[in-house]
Amino acid sequence: MFPLSHMMKSFIRNGRLTVIDADGKRHVFSGTSGLEVTMRLTDPKLYKSLVFNPELAAGEAYMDGTMRFEEGSTLQDFLTLFSVNRLSLGSYPLQKVLRAIKMRFRKRQQSNRKGQAQQNVAHHYDLGNEFYKLFLDDNMLYSCAYFREEGETLEQAQRNKLRLLAAKLGLKPGMKVLDIGCGWGDLALYLAALEDVQVLGVTLSKEQQALASQRAQKAGLADRVKFELRDYRDVSEKFDRIVSVGMFEHVGVHHYDEFFAKINTLMPDEGVMVLHSIGHMSPPGMASPWLRKYIFPGAYSPALSEVFEVVEQNSLWVTDLEFLRVHYATTLAHWNNRFQANRDKVIELYDERFARMWEFYLISAEMMFRTGSQMVFHMQLSRKRDAAPIVRDYITDRQRDYIEREKRLDLSL
Missing domain, CATH: 3.40.50.150 (Vaccinia Virus protein VP39)
Known part of the structure; x- marks a missing residue:
């Protein structure tokens, strides 16, 4: 859980996110007063994938049911919390490096040739x-x-x-x-x-x-x-x-x-x-x-x-x-x-x-x-x-x- 915990401490500047890991341990990440969300991760592989590709990994984890929301929290709550903290995620050093690499492949990602x-x-x-x-x-x-x-x-x-x-x-x-x-x-x-x-x-x-x-x-x-x-x-x-x-x-x-x-x-x-x-x-x-x-x-x-x-x-x-x-x-x-x-x-x-x-x-x-x-x-x-x-x-x-x-x-x- 360490790589994910390190990123989350930088990420959550507004509100509070409680993550319950695959072993049932609670990790709390908080900033200024705001929305409070509780999320459970049931697959330990997410600790790494959420760090290296958070948007893709989060979406896939929700689709697969390995990321769930508890204690009254909803997907909408989580995505709202994600959105209001998005700038701090983008400034996280690893994310800045990965973004620079991905930008080099923009042309391939946006290819819309005939056919x-x-x-x-x-x-x-x-x-x-x-x-x-x-x-x-x-x-x-x-x-x-x-x-x-x-x-x-x-x-x-x-x-x-x-x-x-x-x-x-x-x-x-x-x-x-x-x-x-x-x-x-x-x-x-x-x-x-x-x-x-x-x-x-x-x-x-x-x-x-x-x-x-x-x-x-x-x-x-x-x-x-x-x-x-x-x-x-x-x-x-x-x-x-x-x-x-x-x-x-x-x-x-x-x-x-x-x-x-x-x-x-x-x-x-x-x-x-x-x-x-x-x-x-x-x-x-x-x-x-x-x-x-x-x-x-x-x-x-x-x-x-x-x-x-x-x-x-x-x-x-x-x-x-x-x-x-x-x-x-x-x-x-x-x-x-x-x-x-x-x-x-x-x-x-x-x-x-x-x-x-x-x-x-x-x-x-x-x-x-x-x-x-x-x-x-x-x-x-x-x-x-x-x-x-x-x-x-x-x-x-x-x-x-x-x-x-x-x-x-x-x-x-």
């Missing part, structure tokens, strides 16, 4: 539509919602997000719109129902493409909304507007130049793109090794400095930038509540270990946005400085107009 990108997407998004229906909103939007008022439902907040994106796109009748990483199609269908536009949604998920196409048929929009199983790099036609929600996290830093160069070629001079992506307010780093291994292979949420540099190199104007700071934490809390309510069904579809894996993902992700460095940004891009209105009021005005239009078109929730 491989589809495999990475399939790993997560082709788990089955029935599974995602257990915790997403009714329209199956799998990205950060936008809570305009306290107490809004998940469905209302997801509609707010679509409305906000639509307002920033500045749609006009007859426009062609490209939705990169279209998910199950709700944004594309919303845009086409709201405005007389043609929308092409591209995805690398077979499950998403099939269900989105069915939804277009059912909504009577199949003549104006198409969903294709296609890599965005294989799209060649021009589009007046481009939108991408929750896909940029799967591009990888070393493919950013390829991404923004492609965006530049797909838009005319008057074109506008809106990019909705997770990012972080800390310097460039790496994705969690556990998240990369079990949930999102090849994924990484960038520091803004990594994005701006490549945008500049591709001669694109950033015409608007907005940050959604705590909205994703609230979204993930909603997802986890629904997941827990359907946990027995998840186990029926998969097994207990899978359910543990997903609750670890949902709760740890919430903590990243609630007490960690993660946030969501909206970046509006164009080839011309005045392709979008130069006064930002239009975004609010459009949202108000769309609320009324939703009522007239019977699109209200």
Whole structure:
């Protein structure tokens, strides 16, 4: 237990962590007054693995049941304690050395070449539509919602997000719109129902493409909304507007130049793109090794400095930038509540270990946005400085107009 005890003494600066080891001995690590958590480790191998790869080892130990929480403590308590002490863990000498070594392999970790990108997407998004229906909103939007008022439902907040994106796109009748990483199609269908536009949604998920196409048929929009199983790099036609929600996290830093160069070629001079992506307010780093291994292979949420540099190199104007700071934490809390309510069904579809894996993902992700460095940004891009209105009021005005239009078109929730 010595290597782990030594690190824990440095790690816990806020709150208290009591670790009960495999022999039943209690070890208490405490800092200033705060959250108190009791954890039991039943496998002595964890004493070493938690030191050399704490994020991966903790996630795997919870999945395997060799790390448990007792005396009223929960996984959420532990992950909250972990999150509020994360900076002290990063400053631990051994962790600083290991981080420097791992940073040298970032390119391999974030590889999303053609073919491989589809495999990475399939790993997560082709788990089955029935599974995602257990915790997403009714329209199956799998990205950060936008809570305009306290107490809004998940469905209302997801509609707010679509409305906000639509307002920033500045749609006009007859426009062609490209939705990169279209998910199950709700944004594309919303845009086409709201405005007389043609929308092409591209995805690398077979499950998403099939269900989105069915939804277009059912909504009577199949003549104006198409969903294709296609890599965005294989799209060649021009589009007046481009939108991408929750896909940029799967591009990888070393493919950013390829991404923004492609965006530049797909838009005319008057074109506008809106990019909705997770990012972080800390310097460039790496994705969690556990998240990369079990949930999102090849994924990484960038520091803004990594994005701006490549945008500049591709001669694109950033015409608007907005940050959604705590909205994703609230979204993930909603997802986890629904997941827990359907946990027995998840186990029926998969097994207990899978359910543990997903609750670890949902709760740890919430903590990243609630007490960690993660946030969501909206970046509006164009080839011309005045392709979008130069006064930002239009975004609010459009949202108000769309609320009324939703009522007239019977699109209200």
